[in-house]
Amino acid sequence: MRMSIKKTAALSVMIVCLLFTGCGTGAGSSVSGSSASAAGSSSASASQDTAAVSSVLQEQQQTSSPSRKTFSLKHIPAFKNKPYVTVNGNDPTFTKKQLTAKAYEHYSPLDSEGRCGTAVASIGKELMPTEKRGSIGSVRPTGWHLVKYDIVEGKYLYNRCHLIGYQLTGENANSRNLITGTRYLNVDGMLPFENMVADYIKETGNHVLYRVTPVFKGENLVASGVHMEAESVEDHGKGISFNIYAYDAQPGVKIDYATGDSHLTGKSAGSSDTGGADKNARGTYIINTNTGKFHKPSCYVLSRTKDKNKKKYKGYRKKLIEEGYEPCKICNP
């Protein structure tokens, strides 16, 4: 059903493709769009839409453009068991010209190493999937390894991570939209943002300009992380606005980003605070014997808990759950 919508938007796609080629920004780029959101718009606004799409796509090729300058891996702090950090004060760097209510999606061609580049889309309901996700197992992103660790939820260290999540644009086995990402990146880093954008679009019918850039250091095959920006269009960022960097990391696992090789670290065993929702990590937790919940030592719920109900525990998080304790929903230990 979604494909048929795309086909009916052929004219709009052609306009974008022609414009894209005309800018000399790379043959083979994958652009598709839908005119559904632009139905009834005047030729003047259609022209503005096209200019907005063009502006975003050109920017992918211009590392010297103002918005691309604002992000550098040099300014990202080392991973400290938190799934993401904000960038540029959490403000996205789109220009007004780039914000368009005309739905489209663009996935950069793979580079000479076979690595993904920026994926950008103006996402509206017309791009969202109407069917369950298909298989993506045929895609083998750079640095891919099938490796399992007991400390990783679901055991598999690596997932095929969509740059633009399936729930947003319905892309299945698109090699330009899938990178090798840790389970932690996929579930704790990216998914909450995708959920927020998807639910906003479903509720309001508005569009969200959404850009995800995998950040590779040098010639590494595995991305260090992903830079994610989004801004809601019709309400000028009132509903959705963020600019974050999510780490392609996994607590307790050391990754060689050049190759994708990995091994367990001894450090995680002694960590005092696991952070995030790393469901099988080790660390120090405070059990509330009254509620049967366990918390991070820093959880502020504990400030209102009687000392006699607190019990310190050091060890596997998994063991606590096996013993019937529940993780606190506030601090998400």
Added chain:
Amino acid sequence: MILIACVDDDGGMMFNKRRQSRDSAVTKRIADISAGGVLWVSGYTEELFADLGCSNIRVADDPALCAGPGEFCFLEETSPGEFADRAEKLVIFRWNRRYPSDVKFDIDPDEKETVDGYRWKKESSADFAGTSHEKITEEIYTK
């Protein structure tokens, strides 16, 4: 005060000065349960009710400080923990989704005994479908 809040699976309420999510079914539900009483909200929250014509809404910068006994307060932008002593009832709408958050719902209603002596008792829990959320859970707690 009857404290109302929307919460995700990580106990989050807001991210980057914006609500994590919204659903017109929840807004309508809040309007319904507060009808006949006073509903305190911030200016930011008021806009959710713009199309419902609620005449019981009172707007304040610190709605939780203004709400008196028996009055409703729908809190979005502030962690409610500091107002827990003044709340006689909690109405929590759970999105059953994970979103990013930097403002948290810092009351643990499952806490049966605290240093301040609060004891929350779950009165009810009911699921309903929203306009954009498959399953929203409404939980009511009383002291």
